[in-house]
Amino acid sequence: MAKITFIEHNGKEHTVEAANGMSVMETAVKNMIPGIDADCGGACACATCHVYLQGEWAEKLAERSEMEEDMLDFAFEVQDSSRLSCQIRVSDDIDGLVLKVPEKQF
């Protein structure tokens, strides 16, 4: 299990419990976090589940697959802390994850 905090662009915070094995995107959608569209349902085919890792997480979870890197070309305002949340799997290791939701998905 992991506690994940999503910070909306307007500053509003949502802290939710996430089940191991789900993706961070699925957790967001399940908890109706605004701003994460996930148009392709998690297939790494749309880049609309884009998030920014906060604090220490930007380095801890920095690694992206080639497929994710390719898809990030289609996201807006990509930063070093950018990840596609459908590619981050929930586990005990990411307990306390904090991420920011971008102003808009494409």
Place this chain on the structure above:
Amino acid sequence: MSGQAVETDVVIVGAGPCGLFAIFELGLLDLKCHVIDILDKPGGQCAELYPEKPIYDIPALPIVTGQDLTERLMQQAAPFNPQYHYNQMVTGLKKLDDGTFELETDGEMKFHCKVVVIAAGGGSFQPKKPPMPNIESYEGTSVFYSVKRMEDFRDKDILIVGGGDSALDWVNNLQPLAKSMTLLHRRDDFRAAPDSVNKMRELVAAGQMNLHIGQVTNLHGDNGALSGVTVKGKEGEFEVPCNTMLPFFGLTMKLGPVADWGLNLDENLVPVDTEKFATNIPGIFAIGDINTYPGKLKLILSGFHEAALMAQQAFRICKPGERLLFQYTTSSSNLQKKLGVA
């Protein structure tokens, strides 16, 4: 509108898997089809979004890629000699007094038919417009999402944004015509075909074009005439002068003109009945992801079923008074002759 209208029995809007299978079902009943799609190829989402990805829930095919499914459906439809019209979007759909339909596309084609099948899936694939401030005010004058005529770009100071095949192909094709050519991408790694990337690198090395790494944050210009953009790179912000910008950020599905044809819509989906998959306009049917009804599942297999039932009613409209004889392809020599296997 120039030119004569193409006359046919059925116009299918969308060449995705459901539109393609509809050709087959309609063909078994001797109904001729013209198929229109905004992409430059058949297959819809399967071909555009996941050609290489395996699909596991097509009946009788434990694993099939999006592209392979498309090719098989094309093969299945081929005996009926459908006419495909790519790179066009149906913009106008009008019911005439005699109950037939007139359709117009943005490619200046006109169609006249008795039945329309809307198999538009998630909507037509249109270029993603990057949410850069004020970009709308430059669209059509300085910002373009596609190249219809290369000549229009002669002697321009062109900025192309993107890292895939579209961006690299146009860099290579337009550089000889342009006054100046700049490619901008968020990273120094490109998804495009290695050959295209190499050509671009050679042009950069020869001083014939510029390559910048970064993302556009602002556009500058006056009255729709672009003069330059601000780019945020690793080291900070810098300006790139240009009077023409071509952003290639991929495609997204938009409902588009389907919304304007007088069809009932329920959250961008077209409600239909489950006997004929008919819309609120007699003669217009909707199959596949674009429709909705109690219990609807957005599955390709559902669209296949919907196409079969729709075809029965399409027959009654196109050939009123003719007897519809239900036949099996396994036993009917008549059907087998049409399929070219008898």
